[in-house]
Amino acid sequence: MNVLGVIAEFNPFHNGHNHLLLTARARCQADYTVIIMSGDFTQRGEPAIYDKFIRTRLALACGADIVLEMPVAAATASARDFARTGVALLAASGAVNYLAFGCEDVNLPLLYSLADVLSDEPPAYRRAFREALKDGNAWPTARSRALQQFFQDYPPKQLARFLKQPNNILALEYLMALKAFAPPAAAPITPLPVQRIYAGYHDQSLNTPVCSASALRRGILNQLPQDDYLAQFPEKIRSAMQGLIKNQTPMSADDLSQALAYCLAAGSRKQLMDALDMDENLCRRIENMRSHFTGFNDFCDRLSTRAYTRTRISRVLLHTLLGIRTSAQSDLEAAGYAPYLRILGFRRHAAPVLTQIKQRAHIPIISRPAIALRQLPDTPARRLLSLDVHAADVYRSILNVRSGIAGVHEFQHKMIVLE
Numbered sequence: 001m002n003v004l005g006v007i008a009e010f011n012p013f014h015n016g017h018n019h020l021l022l023t024a025r026a027r028c029q030a031d032y033t034v035i036i037m038s039g040d041f042t043q044r045g046e047p048a049i050y051d052k053f054i055r056t057r058l059a060l061a062c063g064a065d066i067v068l069e070m071p072v073a074a075a076t077a078s079a080r081d082f083a084r085t086g087v088a089l090l091a092a093s094g095a096v097n098y099l100a101f102g103c104e105d106v107n108l109p110l111l112y113s114l115a116d117v118l119s120d121e122p123p124a125y126r127r128a129f130r131e132a133l134k135d136g137n138a139w140p141t142a143r144s145r146a147l148q149q150f151f152q153d154y155p156p157k158q159l160a161r162f163l164k165q166p167n168n169i170l171a172l173e174y175l176m177a178l179k180a181f182a183p184p185a186a187a188p189i190t191p192l193p194v195q196r197i198y199a200g201y202h203d204q205s206l207n208t209p210v211c212s213a214s215a216l217r218r219g220i221l222n223q224l225p226q227d228d229y230l231a232q233f234p235e236k237i238r239s240a241m242q243g244l245i246k247n248q249t250p251m252s253a254d255d256l257s258q259a260l261a262y263c264l265a266a267g268s269r270k271q272l273m274d275a276l277d278m279d280e281n282l283c284r285r286i287e288n289m290r291s292h293f294t295g296f297n298d299f300c301d302r303l304s305t306r307a308y309t310r311t312r313i314s315r316v317l318l319h320t321l322l323g324i325r326t327s328a329q330s331d332l333e334a335a336g337y338a339p340y341l342r343i344l345g346f347r348r349h350a351a352p353v354l355t356q357i358k359q360r361a362h363i364p365i366i367s368r369p370a371i372a373l374r375q376l377p378d379t380p381a382r383r384l385l386s387l388d389v390h391a392a393d394v395y396r397s398i399l400n401v402r403s404g405i406a407g408v409h410e411f412q413h414k415m416i417v418l419e
Contacts, residue, residue, distance in 0.1 A: 007086030024100030045314030083173030094360025331380035345416030
């Protein structure tokens with residue numbers, strides 16, 4: 001049985017994601033596809049435009065067979081912990097033998113070489129990295145500059161461009177994670193890089209054959225005419241997306257503004273310092289500038305500097321709002337980055353791979369979080385699941401106010417099951 005794994009946000013699912021699944025399935029002749037998907041909040045430090053159950057249904061309609069939720073502590077973390085958790089969950093399932101991921105440059109030898117250096121951190125690389133940090137560079141820039149110095153035989157401009165591409169960076173993290181969390185040799189997970197087509201990760205244009213998810217979010221949030229972008233969704237879900245765009249209130253970072261303003265005003269300095277990814281300098285900067293707070297996005301822009309990227313600041317603020325503390329990263333590490341397998345949905349024909357996961361997985365399989373929270377002892381897995389439930393409750397509460405419609409609590413949500 002060939003089982004393909006994909007780690008994704010599907011925020012929202014579009015033709016580029018469809019291309020990734022179809023291409024990867026054909027290349028490895030996959031019988032089934034297992035998705036590790038972010039829940040209601042994403043790695044950019046923002047709420048997903050639609051909740052995890054809506055996005056699960058769309059993914060299942062477009063070729064996914066099982067969708068598992070990535071714990072929110074990892075889904076909103078750095079690329080390193082995002083990739084490690086995704087890979088560790090796929091490995092822990094005991095069923096997946098391929099990992100597909102999109103990247104801007106499908107240069108597997110270069111990716112492997114870079115991943116080896118980042119995994120082993122030879123002395124020359126560490127020295128270059130420390131010097132780049134001392135020069136005031138943010139962590140991602142410092143790492144890029146150190147790699148350019150280490151790979152001096154590689155054209156520097158070409159390498160710099162390669163390292164600026166978000167999906168290339170995530171591909172490196174996946175390869176490092178595969179080394180760190182590889183299952184037994186009898187069942188290795190083989191990487192399958194797939195060339196990203198047309199629009200770049202940050203491209204905001206809707207006038208390309210396949211545009212980016214960020215461009216689609218812009219179109220939906222700004223209420224642009226559906227004719228401008230509806231064809232960007234696979235035909236199987238086009239009518240569903242048309243209904244969603246018309247009837248479902250989308251979520252954006254600024255929808256968190258009032259809740260975050262309260263947290264910043266009411267929280268103590270210790271609570272602020274405890275937020276995951278926070279440090280002393282950033283904490284002081286937030287304290288000094290919180291009187292200027294007018295909204296989530298504006299505050300991110302005000303706080304960002306050469307040393308603190310906007311994405312990192314967005315994640316820190318989201319962690320502050322959701323109560324995701326530094327201890328959550330310790331819990332992820334203690335759980336080997338694979339605390340449990342939370343099933344969000346599946347297709348009935350995926351019964352054979354579900355059976356295999358139940359037989360081989362060495363971590364809890366969760367279909368009903370209310371029962372799991374009662375049964376799990378006070379362990380990293382239970383604490384991480386509690387964070388997932390809390391994050392879903394925050395998302396639902398804010399969406400209730402935005403839409404004027406009461407949503408379904410996490411404990412009452414049923415798994416999505418499609419024929």
